[in-house]
Amino acid sequence: MPALGKVYLIGAGPGAQDLITLRGARLLAQADVVLHDALVTDEMLALCPQAEKILVGKRYGQLSTAQQFINKQLVDYAGKVPLVVRLKGGDPMLFGRADEELRALEEAGIEVEVVPGITTALAAAAATKQPLTKRGVARSVAFFTSSTAPEHSDHHAIPDTDTLVQYMGGREATATAARMLAQGRRPDTPVVVIENCSRSDQRIRRLTLGSLAHGLGPAHGPVLVMLGDAMKMRSHQAPDIAAAVDAIQQRA
């Protein structure tokens, strides 16, 4: 029986090829097999031309079944090749279902290591030049996600931090905004919405909590919503280039 391979859970970051870590890129270039989800971009997969690349996961529906199959694939490949990479958009330890994969690998006796990635909130803060914390204004930030699952429908799930970042906010952001207003957040609280962060089709929209509660309009990719007084633009801050381009395209 051959020695078992090692599995690396690697964060790919938000999408741009050069926003992965040096460690992540080096391991990708050495990988025998790369199991990646749909959020991982083609330019990122270009970092592992030698590897067998396998698209796993589903973005919507039947998540638990899909997860069990991913776990099984990770264990199976580790029995066949020395270096298996599980490549995830963003960071593996934040909304990445890492617990299930780590558990399955550990129970099978397979060595596993985690390589962090740039989570989308940090890439979005950089792209918009909007710090998540600000002296005297915001010294706490929460990352959260909303779920339509019945067990998550409680109304206490919106954190009370100064800055709030809602992941996968496309479908839920409007309802969440209404709940925030009901909980006492000001309607003029600044909001920044980013689609396809760091990619060529990145789109930035600036609005207020009050307007967000009336609807976000169509989105064309993963949506991140950032909210709080730290999102207020500075007096000499240049307008977001992507937002400007978007406005021009809408006019044309």
Next chain:
Amino acid sequence: MPALGKVYLIGAGPGAQDLITLRGARLLAQADVVLHDALVTDEMLALCPQAEKILVGKRYGQLSTAQQFINKQLVDYAGKVPLVVRLKGGDPMLFGRADEELRALEEAGIEVEVVPGITTALAAAAATKQPLTKRGVARSVAFFTSSTAPEHSDHHAIPDTDTLVQYMGGREATATAARMLAQGRRPDTPVVVIENCSRSDQRIRRLTLGSLAHGLGPAHGPVLVMLGDAMKMRSHQAPDIAAAVDAIQQRA
């Protein structure tokens, strides 16, 4: 008058040389001047042998004066050389005083770009293999810092998220833990404390909220405290290597 240079605010990540992004490493290798703080490691600075390296900032005391001087240095260097890097530990947009630096540069008409970095919480989650979110257990996480400044002594500042990460927790973690207990968090809530995350002298300690409230003991570098039911170890999870080494060293 020569054209003004461009300034990049770059996140160095937690310390290990290969946990900076490809983009950050490429810009470091092209920089004329690198202004860095004391948290940036020597191995990271080895990525820019060609650059003039300037240590700025103070870790304790007189922060605002030091910050104004850093702002002035950034503006001054951008008037002299084409590519100025401001290198910060972790991510620049999270507890990084980026707002002040962006504001100063924008007011001086200097072009600035932000490159995200791996914030310590994500590196700590990876190093301990302890996801910050977990299906059915934790779907929100807050990053916060405590301050001894009088205006921050309110007792509502501890976020209510499932997982909590306290940055710069060395001096404050014990008092914060006592307040969390008073606010109803369970004494057996699992806690992970990381010092010098990702560096050769990384140290991991696992305790409970109840024991943390009685004191953390001496720390020898930047301390991050992670707390919540997501920090519970898995049944087949290997003990943390650094923690094991630490235990051996204490025994010897």
